[in-house]
Amino acid sequence: MAAPPAQSLTEDDIYRTSTQFRLWSFSESALLSLRQNTHEAAFQQARSYLSESSLESLPSAQDELRLVQRYCEQVRATSDFFNWNVNVKATAVQYLKRFYTTNSVITYPPKEIYKSVLFLASKTEGVHMSLSEYARRIKTDPKDVLAPEYKIIQALRFTLDVRQPFRALKGCLMDLLNMAAGNGAPLPFLNLTPQDLQNQICALPPPPSGSKTQWQPSQQIGPKEAENRAHCAYTVARITLDAPALLTDVYFLFTPPQIYLAALKLSDPILFTFYLSTKIPATAAAHDIIVSTIARCADMLASFDQRKDIMSKEDRNALEQRLEEVRDPGTRDLVGRNEETKRGGMALGEVDGEKAERKKLAREKSFREGEDLFGPALTVQSKE
Known part of the structure; x- marks a missing residue:
């Protein structure tokens, strides 16, 4: 079988x-x-x-x-x-x-x-x-x-x-840098080669106004410029994960991948859309739901204002x-309660007779077992 x-x-x-x-x-x-x-x-x-x-x-x-x-x-x-x-x-x-x-x-x-x-x-x-x-x-x-x-x-x-989104965001950066350098993994489900991915990331339009990234394109975007764009997007997304992601409820409401992708979306929406397309085809059944969920997470992160909130x-x-x-x-007295718990609920200085008796019996048993194993202690007879 x-x-x-x-x-x-x-x-x-x-x-x-x-x-x-x-x-x-x-x-x-x-x-x-x-x-x-x-x-x-x-x-x-x-x-x-x-x-x-x-x-x-x-x-x-x-x-x-x-x-x-x-x-x-x-x-x-x-x-x-x-x-x-x-x-x-x-x-x-x-x-x-x-x-x-x-x-x-x-x-x-x-x-x-x-x-x-x-x-x-x-x-x-x-x-x-x-x-x-x-x-x-x-x-x-x-x-x-x-x-x-x-x-x-x-x-x-x-x-x-x-579970945290920081490592996943770093992995995203590595993926984008490899694509920009022409070393990305081929995507058979999209029929794309590493060279195709490099061409696509270099041909992306610049981030729209309102994006958090500070990256500005030069007249001609090549692999180096695409790598610089990925680094800039990562830096801003990383800052988003450090403050708004920790000080809002996103950890309770979303998964770590959704959180880091939302941070990337806020940083550079164009780069985010391209990167997501390399992971989930637009024709996938869950694509629209995933995009909608990430957008809700991004809205929660964007709405946070540390000075006001x-x-x-x-x-x-x-x-x-x-x-x-x-x-x-x-x-009111957490230290006192902790000490009382360690004493088994007894007052300071109070002795638990039953516990003391158990310890005494344990010591006596250990002593007897030692004698059984090694014999009684040797004694030296004095000469008269």
């Missing part, structure tokens, strides 16, 4: 098996509903420890979102302060955003969480910095960094992997002052 033909998986198939797709991908309405439910749950919890008049000081769901967004920017700034690679920055921002889909700033203020998510992201992404050094450089107590870590990992549902320092301080007055008393 002949073996069944092997099935090949596309990158899209592989992404759909990831925890990011299964647990952290939403529609806009589902994401809004999740955040609203989290806010309402915190509001109801606040009724148990606040008077009715004090409830008026609670932030709105929109205020909560803007404060989290302000601390996403703080994560970016702190990561840049350490000169860490962009993967750490992006992972930390997504950790913070994911945490606050099911937790409220009323319960866990971001100023206590953002330092922990950044340190956790540095470990996830393989940056080797000790806790003491990290805490020293951001002028905080190491205990404050570690205290909320397990709560954060719980909120992340123990999924620490964050990021809460000012003064507004942040005022909101945090209100939060101090309505803070959930059960989470």
